Amino acid sequence: xxxxxxxxxxxxxxxxxxxxxxxxxxxxxxxxxxxxxxxxxxxxxxxxxxxxxxxxxxxxxxxxxxxxxxxxxxxxxxxxxxxxxxxxxxxxxxxxxxxxxxxxxxxxxxxxxxxxxxxxxxxxxxxxxxxxxxxxxxxxxxxxxxxxxxxxxxxxxxxxxxxxxxxxxxxxxxxxxxxxxxxxxxxxxxxxxxxxxxxxxxxxxxxxxxxxxxxxxxxxxxxxxxxxxxxxxxxxxxxxxxxxxxxxxxxxxxxxxxxxxxxxxxxxxxxxxxxxxxxxxxxxxxxxxxxxxxxxxxxxxxxxxxxxxxxxxxxxxxxxxxxxxxxxxxxxxxxxxxxxxxxxxxxxxxxxxx
Numbered sequence: 001x002x003x004x005x006x007x008x009x010x011x012x013x014x015x016x017x018x019x020x021x022x023x024x025x026x027x028x029x030x031x032x033x034x035x036x037x038x039x040x041x042x043x044x045x046x047x048x049x050x051x052x053x054x055x056x057x058x059x060x061x062x063x064x065x066x067x068x069x070x071x072x073x074x075x076x077x078x079x080x081x082x083x084x085x086x087x088x089x090x091x092x093x094x095x096x097x098x099x100x101x102x103x104x105x106x107x108x109x110x111x112x113x114x115x116x117x118x119x120x121x122x123x124x125x126x127x128x129x130x131x132x133x134x135x136x137x138x139x140x141x142x143x144x145x146x147x148x149x150x151x152x153x154x155x156x157x158x159x160x161x162x163x164x165x166x167x168x169x170x171x172x173x174x175x176x177x178x179x180x181x182x183x184x185x186x187x188x189x190x191x192x193x194x195x196x197x198x199x200x201x202x203x204x205x206x207x208x209x210x211x212x213x214x215x216x217x218x219x220x221x222x223x224x225x226x227x228x229x230x231x232x233x234x235x236x237x238x239x240x241x242x243x244x245x246x247x248x249x250x251x252x253x254x255x256x257x258x259x260x261x262x263x264x265x266x267x268x269x270x271x272x273x274x275x276x277x278x279x280x281x282x283x284x285x286x287x288x289x290x291x292x293x294x295x296x297x298x299x300x301x302x303x304x305x306x307x308x309x310x311x312x313x314x315x316x317x318x319x320x321x322x323x324x325x326x327x328x329x330x331x332x333x334x335x336x337x338x339x340x341x342x343x344x345x346x347x348x349x350x351x352x353x354x
Contacts, residue, residue: 020091021098024050024081024105028113029144031136037276040126047140048113050077050105052090053098055147064354066102066147068166070137072157072181072335073270074227074262076112077105079336088338095345101151106140108133108158110269117265123211125269129276130158134165138173152349154178156335157300158270160292164279167286167315176352177290178345181335183301184292184311186278191300194230195271198223202268211265223267224258225251233297233331280311289317291348293341295334297325 027049034045056065071079080086089096096103107114109128117125141147153174155163160182167177187195202208207217228251241247292308294301301308303322312320323329323340334340 020087021094022052024052026050026113029140031139031143034136036126036128036132038127038129042115042126044115045109045136046113046115047109047136047144048077048107049140049144050081051145052103052105053101055102055145062149063102063147064149064151065100066104066141066150067096067152067154068104068106068137068141068150070106070108070155070159070162071111072159073274074111074267075157076107078112080105082336084337084339088342089345095342095349096152102147104141104145104147106137108162109136110266110273116263117211117269118263122265125265127272128269129273130161130165131169131276133273134162134169137162137166138170150174152176152178152352155180155182157181157332158274160335161274161277161279164283164286165277167288167290168279168282171285171287174288175354176348177286177288178293178348179290180293180341181295181298181301181332182292183294183305183307184283184315185280185307187274189305190302194226194300195274198226199268199271202264208264211268213264216259216262217264220259220262220264220267221255223264223271224255224262227258228254230299231331231333233299233325233329235297235325236330283311283314284316286315286318289348289352290315290319291344292318292320293323293335293344294320295323295325295329295331295340297329298332298334300332 029047031045033041033043035041055063058064069080071077088094090098090103092099109132110116150173153163153166160179163177163179164184201219201222205217205219207213208219241250292312294303294308296303308320312318321344323334328340330337
């Protein structure tokens with residue numbers, strides 16, 4: 001009974017947190033005859049999005065409270081509604097209080113409910129890259145939602161990489177930039193290797209059938225396993241699965257869950273999209289204050305590379321923070337555990353207040 005009472009209390013607390021900010025409003029914005037940098041076009045590119053809050057304009061008609069948050073590879077905007085993120089940031093009195101800010105959470109091209117290969121075109125879907133994704137996000141804001149300025153652009157993992165591109169592509173559009181779990185350099189080293197491993201597994205799998213499979217090819221299992229491997233830290237994985245049998249069981253559970261919603265073509269395109277990512281030559285173009293946040297236990301962006309510390313010096317108003325390993329960090333996944341870094345966000349918002 002005590003356990004039941006405790007569970008009910010926790011559930012009530014969680015419900016209270018969830019109700020502490022307005023429900024997300026979902027919508028779709030369609031871009032007609034969208035031309036990708038590959039030269040391919042799509043008659044209708046659908047960008048799905050969620051918004052929380054209301055845009056507010058100053059006397060000159062400039063939106064001053066818009067916050068764009070973009071997600072990671074194979075994710076969607078739904079991940080930002082998780083208990084570790086939304087209640088920590090969007091609730092009353094929180095750093096991005098939805099009563100004050102207009103929060104825009106898009107599904108990037110190829111992800112979530114936006115246009116993607118699994119909609120029907122399969123491997124005939126246009127080849128898209130990160131710069132296409134950023135352009136679509138910009139047009140969603142400006143053409144679809146009437147947002148002509150952003151208080152903050154931030155993102156996690158792939159979304160963090162998008163944030164660097166936002167800063168150099170639209171340098172006058174935002175007041176501040178906050179990329180999380182990313183590096184301002186071309187995908188290379190181990191980060192490229194794990195992606196290439198998963199890409200090759202799918203492309204060389206006879207079950208892929210050139211993208212026209214009737215059931216998910218088993219090579220998607222390799223892709224899911226790579227996500228499991230790279231997304232957390234060794235300490236956490238060891239604690240969760242301290243024996244061979246428990247490790248196998250945990251991995252099998254993750255893969256089985258991924259197969260319920262994952263798609264090989266979507267996964268393949270999402271990984272290949274990172275090939276055009278390289279903000280490094282244009283870092284000096286970034287005008288807005290930028291706070292880069294990584295974690296010490298991130299296997300995808302390990303601090304021992306020294307890349308972030310070196311390249312942040314080229315950003316005129318840039319600063320970098322590395323969250324130390326702790327029992328609360330989650331490796332690469334620390335980017336959506338907002339409690340780990342929201343103090344930095346609070347300070348950054350205060351520093352960049354108009």
